[in-house]
Amino acid sequence: MQFFGKALTALACGALFASASWAADVTNVRVLGWYGNQPQSQKLERPFWEKIGERTQGQFKANFRTIDELGLKGFESLRTLQSGAFDIVSFQISFVSGEAPVLMGADLPGAAFTFGDLQRNLTAYQPVLEKELDTRFNAKLLTTWSFPFQILYCKGQVKSLDDLRGKKVRVSGALSAKLVESLGGASVTLAGPEVYQGLMQGVVDCAVTGSQYGNSNDWFEVSDSLLPIPVGGAGAVLHVARKAFWDKLSAEQQASLAGELKKLEGDLWAMGRESHENGINCNIGRTPCDGKLGKMTLVKSTPADQQRVNDLLKSDLIPLWLQDCNAASSTCGDDWFKTIGAAAGIQP
Template sequence: MPIKKFVNQAVLVTAVSGSVIALSLPAQAENWRGWNIHPPGYPNTIALEAFAESVSERTEGRIHPQVYNNAVLGDQPDAIEQTRNGALDFANFNMGPMGPIVKETNVLSLPFIFSSVDHMHEVMDGEIGQRFADALAEKNLIALSWFDSGARSLYNTSRPINSPEDVKGLKVRVMNNDLYVEMIEALGGNATPMAYGEVYQSLKTGVIDGAENNYPSFQSSNHYEVSKYYSLTEHLIIPECLCIAKASWEALSPEDQEIVREEAIKASEMQRRLWVKGSQESREIVLDAGVNINEVGDKSAFQEKMQPVYAEFIEENPDLESLIEDIRSSH
């Protein structure tokens, strides 16, 4: 299903893979509830539902996961708390809003912490990723695999952005996080935290000049209709987790833990493949609609502008400096 249809499917009830529901479940089946912010057909949703189906099949119904889409069980901060206390059993969480709970994950929101999406995969699938998983485990979240959310780039209604000077004076919507505000201000822009649902009209009416996001979101939100310049700054590459509630995880036998872990890794591999395909489809859609897409060949000028952002972050979090250095020196 093309990504352009993702957000056009308003679903008022949960969408659960039908094949997950077994005709007869064992008396002791664990009925797992899973949180997902995305709609049916989205890469993450497809991967989560495949995870649920495979876990149910391989455990012969001992674990019976159901995926609740479109954030019907609450927004992400609520869902994080519900999963931590065991009210939800599993979820797909972005690490951006995880910072207030697990401070180590704020490192993943630092601009240009990763040099590319492949670099992010390499880091998160290795020893450094396990350090983030350990930090999450201390807060009752077991991260079994890491999903992709692409690279976020700047787009606006005025001009291509090739250097920090091109950002000067632009009013740019950002997510509600001090790091993202500081990032835009360091480039000379005016950062404007704003709810995602308000961005389209604000771009259209000139309340803001631009925003930043990945290809699929830029396209599926229809922002490309009112913002004709998309510049591949790729300043934020934020991973997501497939997380299990610690209580649910510890209730499993070692054999079932192994099954769940294996299927979580398979789900991550599927999600990443689907993400690449969907991103390419979205890029073609916005190109066909007349959007000017420009590569930013040399990102060093942007990266240099981030030095004060890093300095302030390290001053406030000196214990995380070695983690930052390990990531940056790993490519």
């Protein structure tokens, strides 16, 4: 496939395969991680795979690469798995929503406002995720977890979602764009590295991202109000295995690898929670903070704001999502309302 480019051609030639000197009973795993500039990748995922041999008593050896190391784009992650170039891949759901709209149902803006809500929703939706990955992508679901919620950085004093009316807002995807527009704002597409200058020059009035990403990129210097209501959803991530690879493992190997990944999943959830709160602390100049201290004003989300987003989820976002999802699965809507809808108290 042409989209892999020279990097994957080189990998296919042997860079990621087992060395002849390795013991015959060691299974080599080719792993593609998400973007390497994320602390989840640096502090948890890469060390996990580097030590997978120790963790599994020598059953596995892994070669871990991040998607940006290979010059690939986020939407290509599932394709690399299907091609056989990798055995296990991690990816953020929103990046593959175009070819996998059923998966996007796990992270619709307005369905979760806390990490507890999000974990509840992902647990409820897990059978749908497993079926979709199996039938359409020949893949097995291994973990579900999340980056920090996608929240709002705004210039000036913004006291509620009503104040988004008439403002230009950098969004994180089609559904957050629809939500902003339903709130009376104008959605703008802008790459992450361009947002600082965009806020400074007035190209946008507000921007959506995670609290820690915005802090590490100094958005607090060019914005004043921080609204933690997740108008961009969360950043749900999946680890999935190529089914042909998984099925070749012995039952003992499957249990061992699945057990270790379950521990990694727990650590990733904990980091998501901690980094979300830590990023908020940093932006508003509060400790503990592992980043840069800012002087933003934290605008706590009100029950009225949450209810408004929840109402727009039902009236605007779900119908928009279903336009694509129904084309991929005739049971998409029913599956969602019977799982996440039931768990979150959202009915058609």
